[in-house]
Amino acid sequence: MELFTNAVLLTLLAIVTVAIARQRSLFGVVILSGIYSFLMASVLIVLDAVDVAMTEASVGAGISTVILLATLHLTKSIEYPKPRNTLLPLFVSVFVGAALVWGTIDLPAFGTADAPIHRHTTPRYISDAQDHRIAPNIVTAVLADYRSFDTMGETAVIFTGGIGVVLLLKGRRRRRPGKTAGEGMS
């Protein structure tokens, strides 16, 4: 059953990816990327990563779709016409894809319990969590307890990113005071 679910989800993901690449209208691309995020959230649920799935569904499919649609409102919503010479881009993407696949050959097999990443600190996290000294949801325990400093940095990153976007979009526009009008609004 799990194999069947995975096969369906991954096939749909591949279809959506091809559709995004072939789509010229950026509005369609935004909607398709929202669908991609929902499919990805389903894949993450199958992988038992519910926390990540929740984030993917709310950020990837929810908020970023709305933000991207707002961006389309500010810019033009049609992609530039296809470049004539597709040979170089094709070569670059095939080369990079091949390099990535080649890189995965050395990785431990999917789902092996004795991969190095699962033997370093993870056993201690799990045994301590079972001793009930920390929050029973180990993901929360690792994020907010063991790696509290990292999460503080992450919060600061969100703060910095948000302030940056707000400054960029709301900062006083000194140059071209009249020219910005009518730039968007397609």
Next chain:
Amino acid sequence: MKHDVILRVGVKLLLPFILLFALYVHYHGDYGPGGGFQAGVISAGMIILYALVFGVDRAKRIAPEWLVERLVPAGVLIYASAGLPAMFAGKNYLDYTIYSHDPLHGHEWGVLLVETGVIVTVAATMTAIFYAFVDRGRSA
């Protein structure tokens, strides 16, 4: 922007449940999936949904822009200051065990405090970014 009455009433009915779910995800993060980040995004999503259906001006009456922009750094400050009491008590920064005599309860309180910082920053940042995009679209 006038929408269908079914859409408006439906969204109005949904909003409290979205907020309730966000608070559940936040406060239950110790035991169930989720935490401050997810809860922050969900509660920002509630404001964005309200703004999409009823207009940004009415959304800004619920979550005023000045408040949202002040909450963005406030969350980071809540997080950072959650570690200070432990420091003054002579323990490590962000050591949660000082919040209660029982270590488990101390950890729960500590996690709740820092997650409150996270939810405040994330919800405010998402809403502020949304407001910034919408306002730019209006003035342009």
